[in-house]
Amino acid sequence: MLMIPEPVFSAQSTDWKRSLSESFRTIQELLEYCELDVNCVDQGSEAGFPVRVTKYYASLIEKGNPQDPLLLQVMPDSQENQRVEGYSLDAVGDISAMTVPGLIHKYHNRVLLTVTSACPVHCRYCFRRHFPYSDARLDTKVDSPVLNYLAAHTEINEVILSGGDPLMLSDRKLSELITRLNDIPHIRYLRFHSRLLSVLPDRVTDSFIQTLHQFNGKVTLVTHINHPEEISVLNQHAFKLLSKQGFQLFNQSVLLKGVNNNSNTLVKLSYKLFDSNITPYYLHKLDKVHGAAHFDLATDQTCKIYSLLLQSLPGYLVPKLVNELTGRLSKTPVQCI
Numbered sequence: 089m090l091m092i093p094e095p096v097f098s099a100q101s102t103d104w105k106r107s108l109s110e111s112f113r114t115i116q117e118l119l120e121y122c123e124l125d126v127n128c129v130d131q132g133s134e135a136g137f138p139v140r141v142t143k144y145y146a147s148l149i150e151k152g153n154p155q156d157p158l159l160l161q162v163m164p165d166s167q168e169n170q171r172v173e174g175y176s177l178d179a180v181g182d183i184s185a186m187t188v189p190g191l192i193h194k195y196h197n198r199v200l201l202t203v204t205s206a207c208p209v210h211c212r213y214c215f216r217r218h219f220p221y222s223d224a225r226l227d228t229k230v231d232s233p234v235l236n237y238l239a240a241h242t243e244i245n246e247v248i249l250s251g252g253d254p255l256m257l258s259d260r261k262l263s264e265l266i267t268r269l270n271d272i273p274h275i276r277y278l279r280f281h282s283r284l285l286s287v288l289p290d291r292v293t294d295s296f297i298q299t300l301h302q303f304n305g306k307v308t309l310v311t312h313i314n315h316p317e318e319i320s321v322l323n324q325h326a327f328k329l330l331s332k333q334g335f336q337l338f339n340q341s342v343l344l345k346g347v348n349n350n351s352n353t354l355v356k357l358s359y360k361l362f363d364s365n366i367t368p369y370y371l372h373k374l375d376k377v378h379g380a381a382h383f384d385l386a387t388d389q390t391c392k393i394y395s396l397l398l399q400s401l402p403g404y405l406v407p408k409l410v411n412e413l414t415g416r417l418s419k420t421p422v423q424c425i
Contacts, residue, residue: 104290108208112141115164122159123151132166135379137217139164140210145287148317157315157347161211165382168212172381177218179377181414188233190226195417198246198277201226201234203265206256208284213344213383215375215412221252228268239272246277255284255291259299266303276305281340283312285326286319292326297333311339311366314348316356324364331365340370341407343390344383351396358397358405371397371407373422391424 112118115131118141141162150156178184185194192200205221207214228234238244247269254262269275284291300307309330313319331337339361341348348354358368371394374384385393394409410419 104288104293107144107288107290108142110143111208112143112146113139115139118146118163121146122149122153122156124154129154129163130166132164132168134164135168137164137168137210137212137214137379140207142208142287144289144322145209145318148320155346157353158317160346161213161314161344162209164212167382168379170381171378175376175378175381177378179215179375179414180412182216182219184414186224188237190224191234191237193237193241193244197243198248198279199238199241199244200248200250202251203249203254204252204256207251207253208256209287211283213342213374213377213380215377215380216252217377217379228265230268235268235272238269238275242274245274246279247275248279248281250281253282253284254280255282255296259293259295262296263299263302266299270302270304277308278303278305279308279310281310281312285309285311285330286313286323289323289326292329297330300335301333306336308336308338310369311337312341313339313357313361313366314341314344315353316360319360319364327364327366337364337366338369339366339407340372341368342372342374342383343385343393344374345385346383349385349389349393351393351400354393354397355400358401358407362405368405368407370419371409373409373411375412387422387424390422394422394424 112121115134116126118139119126119129139162145158145162149158153159181194182192185192187193190202192202202219202221202224203226226234238247266278269278311327327337341357343349348357354371361368373390374380376384390409397406409422409424411422413420
């Protein structure tokens with residue numbers, strides 16, 4: 089019998105969709121909330137990628153600090169408009185690996201579904217900021233190309249839900265998708281890659297947890313957290329609740345200049361993740377997407393930081409340092425001499 093957990097938030101708290109509707113959608117709104125003068129921030133045009141920041145995430149930004157590492161992840165910068173050699177619109181080869189609309193099959197036994205284009209926060213380094221979502225509309229009706237593909241490829245045992253952010257879907261839509269996947273016996277693992285878990289903790293409700301429990305196999309949740317200040321009492325409570333319900337939580341971070349490019353920050357992040365029942369799993373080198381080059385670090389700088397991580401953390405808290413490279417059959421470890 090399923091034990092229903094205590095609600096994460098008080099009865100007075102707003103529901104997650106209302107919280108989402110209160111997100112900041114303009115540079116001016118965000119700057120005013122963060123108590124910053126427009127003239128002291130190197131704001132660029134939004135470069136075709138509009139501002140979106142949940143009020144919860146914005147509440148974690150240090151007021152009056154234009155160099156706050158959380159702010160830098162979401163504030164447009166004039167450097168986004170620069171064309172830099174080696175940075176492209178499809179940095180990791182998603183488009184060429186999309187075998188049917190909405191299904192990306194890069195690795196032998198697992199596929200990724202882009203279930204929505206919506207995301208609760210627009211991170212300026214996002215590798216899918218130019219993704220053609222209009223060409224990747226996911227159809228999961230009975231006998232749809234996606235479901236037929238999954239049923240025909242019996243080597244596939246894991247489905248990864250991504251987007252956008254898969255948790256932008258309602259519990260009803262998630263339940264419908266899970267029901268379809270349950271009808272394919274060789275799909276034994278379901279993985280969610282979600283930024284929403286950390287930037288909108290209201291999303292973790294009793295109904296959501298019951299929805300995850302509907303899947304017949306193992307459910308894994310991968311959070312996207314880059315800095316220890318992104319973890320507060322509220323989202324830590326949500327993480328622990330998910331863990332206690334039997335769901336495995338991992339985290340992947342992106343190494344970002346000006347945000348987390350020092351070992352002390354990353355050490356604090358690993359310990360804070362561990363205290364939240366989340367295993368640090370991947371530390372990604374920046375995907376070379378157009379508009380994000382100003383976040384990138386040279387490999388020698390990356391390796392110096394990683395060497396200090398190895399010296400400062402127990403092995404089980406050291407994330408794997410990787411690249412995602414087009415055409416490779418797995419994530420590629422960064423080679424440090």
